[in-house]
């Protein structure tokens with residue numbers, strides 16, 4: 001794999017000092033780059049607890065519509081789309097697996113923190129369903145935990161995957177009347193952290209091995225297509241993803257980060273599966289929801305699959321590179337719809353694993369916490385692409401959304 005070598009701090013026995021610098025103190029020696037504040041915080045910071053921030057999902061048929069209203073309030077999603085998505089949830093008894101996945105992630109984090117002697121409780125709260133962020137903040141505060149480091153279950157930069165969490169932190173603080181009492185910082189976007197990428201490499205390795213076992217005469221270099229799939233977002237959001245001060249391609253930081261991760265995965269896989277010509281892969285999008293008139297990132301995974309038989313593809317490996325766990329978007333849009341599209345076109349299709357509670361991912365999230373607790377120098381942070389390590393403190397204009405307008409957000413530099 002390319003990128004900078006870093007020490008595996010998962011192996012280090014780090015004890016969090018409760019006497020380290022108060023987080024409200026000025027940050028003197030952080031790396032700068034903007035007059036408006038540090039990009040990376042490289043001085044130790046004291047935290048009382050971790051805030052695990054999830055998306056949230058319904059846990060019964062009665063929850064489905066209120067949940068969808070929470071998610072889409074003010075966002076102009078057409079009613080037909082809501083009915084369609086309600087049907088996905090109804091098909092699974094009105095239950096999204098996402099809350100159980102976050103319960104499992106919290107348990108795994110608790111165990112990994114204990115194993116490494118890190119005395120930080122984890123409070124779990126969701127943006128869109130019970131337990132809500134506000135409940136987690138009230139619980140933390142009532143236990144005397146007022147300085148929180150948030151981990152959002154989202155790896156890349158965009159309004160939906162970064163800024164919306166930061167805005168929802170601000171509004172949850174406001175709703176709990178804790179704006180002036182509780183401070184929330186947030187770990188950086190971790191798309192290129194080793195702990196996030198390793199489970200995908202492992203999944204692609206296992207997927208290719210399984211395809212080669214099932215179809216013994218399969219030619220890897222000409223008959224397999226690897227489809228890296230992520231959530232589509234409006235192109236207008238994509239263009240505003242990442243900081244306003246940095247240049248990205250037409251799909252903004254969001255698309256560039258995904259492409260960089262795909263390249264890291266493919267470099268590692270090609271080294272293990274030598275072929276005369278590179279194995280074919282592309283980044284595709286799923287789960288589009290806005291009105292047809294609004295442009296969203298393309299191609300849609302199903303459209304991409306339809307073009308494959310014409311170029312001789314026999315097998316498809318679907319890699320859910322945009323997602324951290326097997327939630328509804330993975331279960332429905334990939335495991336149900338995309339696999340069906342592939343089979344309809346005579347293709348063999350496999351979907352590879354998400355990070356979930358993979359030990360490398362869980363250890364990686366704890367590494368991200370320690371970066372902030374210890375103020376780890378930038379050169380020692382895991383970053384497998386040239387784009388990172390991403391900012392600790394979101395830059396001005398980061399992941400704005402001009403459709404939805406300006407809302408206050410924490411864990412970034414104003415505006």
Ligand SMILES: CC1=C(CCC(=O)O)c2cc3nc(cc4[nH]c(cc5[nH]c(cc1n2)c(C)c5CCC(=O)O)c(CCC(=O)O)c4C)C(CCC(=O)O)=C3C
Pocket residue numbers: 055056057058068071072075077081082085096097098153154155158160161231232233234287288289290322327328329
């Ligand atoms: C980038 C991104 C991620 C990945 C980052 C992250 O993980 O945070 C993500 C995750 C998720 N999205 C989820 C569910 C939904 N997303 C919706 C709507 C939207 N998503 C968007 C983007 C993203 N979404 C966007 C631009 C919209 C349009 C409305 C808006 O601008 O907000 C809608 C409304 C109906 C629909 O239109 O589909 C639902 C129900 C669930 C829970 C699944 C479960 O229950 O298991 C998860 C993890």
Ligand SMILES: [Fe+2]
Pocket residue numbers: 231
């Ligand atoms: Fe979504």
